[in-house]
Amino acid sequence: MKMKNNVNQRNMNQELFARNVSGSTEILKQKTVGIAGCGGLGSNIAVALARSGVGNLILVDFDVVELSNLNRQYYFQSDVGELKALALANHLKAINPEINLIVHIQKLQPKEISKIFGDVDLLIEAFDKAESKKWLIDHWCTNYAEKTIICGSGMSGLGNTDSLQVQRAGNLIICGDQTSDISEGLSAARVAIVANMQANEALEKLLENNK
Amino acid sequence: MIIVNQREKREWKEGMTVSDLFKIMGYDYSLITVMINGKYVPEDEYSFTTIPDEADVRAYHLAHGG
Numbered sequence: 001m002k003m004k005n006n007v008n009q010r011n012m013n014q015e016l017f018a019r020n021v022s023g024s025t026e027i028l029k030q031k032t033v034g035i036a037g038c039g040g041l042g043s044n045i046a047v048a049l050a051r052s053g054v055g056n057l058i059l060v061d062f063d064v065v066e067l068s069n070l071n072r073q074y075y076f077q078s079d080v081g082e083l084k085a086l087a088l089a090n091h092l093k094a095i096n097p098e099i100n101l102i103v104h105i106q107k108l109q110p111k112e113i114s115k116i117f118g119d120v121d122l123l124i125e126a127f128d129k130a131e132s133k134k135w136l137i138d139h140w141c142t143n144y145a146e147k148t149i150i151c152g153s154g155m156s157g158l159g160n161t162d163s164l165q166v167q168r169a170g171n172l173i174i175c176g177d178q179t180s181d182i183s184e185g186l187s188a189a190r191v192a193i194v195a196n197m198q199a200n201e202a203l204e205k206l207l208e209n210n211k
Numbered sequence: 212m213i214i215v216n217q218r219e220k221r222e223w224k225e226g227m228t229v230s231d232l233f234k235i236m237g238y239d240y241s242l243i244t245v246m247i248n249g250k251y252v253p254e255d256e257y258s259f260t261t262i263p264d265e266a267d268v269r270a271y272h273l274a275h276g277g
Contacts, residue, residue, distance in 0.1 A: 037277060042277070126277055127277050128275065130242045134241075134244060134273050137244050138251075142253060151273075153271065153273045154272075167216075167269065167271060169267075170251060171251075172271070174271045176274065178271060178273075182275040182276040186276055
């Protein structure tokens, strides 16, 4: 989207976040959130944070968009075959052209967490494999006890909305039912609910010291 | 007495470790992450990390999917 001039650019920014919660926009614009994984959780989380006005996102993913991803992930037919992190970056820029994005096309390894996510205000775990969730939590809670990590655990299947919960202890927040497994299948609504629970927790954390 | 995940009460014993609690609860180690009184406990410390009486123990289960 091209702006006609600087005045229009300013108007666009004001209008884009005109319906935001009062006082949140200027604070969120300064914040940086890391998102590990750009699949069903990560893509929906990133969109929610971009629409909310978070100014800086660091995205990490190695995978490409497949047709089978479109039942729950924030991608389109035209994205199939593209790298997820780059396709997502395009969608986020289409929402807010001023959002700052750092994109890493790679499979995240524990030894690289500090280099990639060391300066974020908080980290969001959005992997699909439970083993990966575990080592990310382990590394983060061991090395960054003062910084929040928000994880998704259990968002498979359909319905059973009441079982989706948020659990908080120390710097760890877990969203989901903690029991449903990917073998039950994954659907758009339930994955997006948990993704948006994670995003909502992130927004609350980012704003909590500025109320 | 300790409370697990804000709902399950278990009898506390002197010197009780995270590994001991896992046996009592019937938990498998592999896909659980543990916080005691808000402090993270790495898996390689389960066998010697003791749980204080009245502790708030969280054992979060990690499920595949995302």
